[in-house]
Amino acid sequence: MPEDLAQPKPGQLLARGVCRHLAAAHDFAAVEELVPTSGLRVDVMALGPKGEIWIIECKSSRVDFQTDQKWHGYLEWCDRYFWAVDQDFPTDLLPEDTGLIIADAYDAEIIRMPSEERLAGARRKVMMQKFARHAARRLHGLRDPSFVAPWT
Numbered sequence: 001m002p003e004d005l006a007q008p009k010p011g012q013l014l015a016r017g018v019c020r021h022l023a024a025a026h027d028f029a030a031v032e033e034l035v036p037t038s039g040l041r042v043d044v045m046a047l048g049p050k051g052e053i054w055i056i057e058c059k060s061s062r063v064d065f066q067t068d069q070k071w072h073g074y075l076e077w078c079d080r081y082f083w084a085v086d087q088d089f090p091t092d093l094l095p096e097d098t099g100l101i102i103a104d105a106y107d108a109e110i111i112r113m114p115s116e117e118r119l120a121g122a123r124r125k126v127m128m129q130k131f132a133r134h135a136a137r138r139l140h141g142l143r144d145p146s147f148v149a150p151w152t
Contacts, residue, residue, distance in 0.1 A: 010060035
């Protein structure tokens with residue numbers, strides 16, 4: 001088994017809890033590590049039942065948050081932007097105009113809902129296509145792990 005799957009990192013465990021919560025409590029489908037554009041990779045992108053697109057960045061420590069210089073670039077790719085952290089994270093570090101999710105490996109809770117900044121129609125279409133293709137590729141990789149695709 002690949003090392004990255006054998007021992008999930010703290011941020012991956014937070015992402016798992018976030019994805020579980022979004023599916024169970026909000027009827028969202030979620031994918032991890034989606035690339036909205038070159039140079040950016042979001043931890044979780046979630047697609048809601050009405051087509052809403054949320055991005056959730058999982059931060060496992062103060063240092064992890066303070067070294068993240070790219071998060072502002074994610075805002076133009078979603079309707080709502082959240083941070084997901086564990087219960088011990090110093091949440092006063094997080095910008096107040098962003099969403100806040102407290103999570104662990106098994107569940108999560110939305111503490112602060114950010115305001116909605118609706119994507120333009122053309123951008124939404126691009127993101128829906130990226131979401132669908134990313135999810136399909138992940139499923140294909142699970143079904144046929146020995147296949148080396150041209151997109152990997």
